[in-house]
Amino acid sequence: MSDDEQWYYCVADGSVRQGKESRGLDRMGPYPDRATAQRALEIAAERNRAADQADRDWND
Template sequence: MADTEKWYFDPTTGSVEQGKVGSWDERMGPYDTREEAARALEVAEARNAAADAEDQADEDWGKPASWEKP
């Protein structure tokens, strides 16, 4: 599928556009469907939450070493 057939979301205007209409720093995508592009912010929020949870889990090393103060 060519980029002109893909869908993009413009977070500045909130519009969904087919093809690379706006500049690269003002579009999210590409998405296969208009509906997917319309949910771009929801998808990004969910991905950010998952990444934050993963980062938090990576930072949890469990019980501190015996020489560290609790």
């Protein structure tokens, strides 16, 4: 799948776009489909929680 066919979340305005329309600093992704890209912030929060837990486990 080319970059133009994948989905991205734009943090500048909260939109979901297919292809690299947003500048790199504003773009999260790529994601395989629109629904997943719409969950970009939720996915990032889940990953952050998991990484924080892994750090706590490592330090204990």
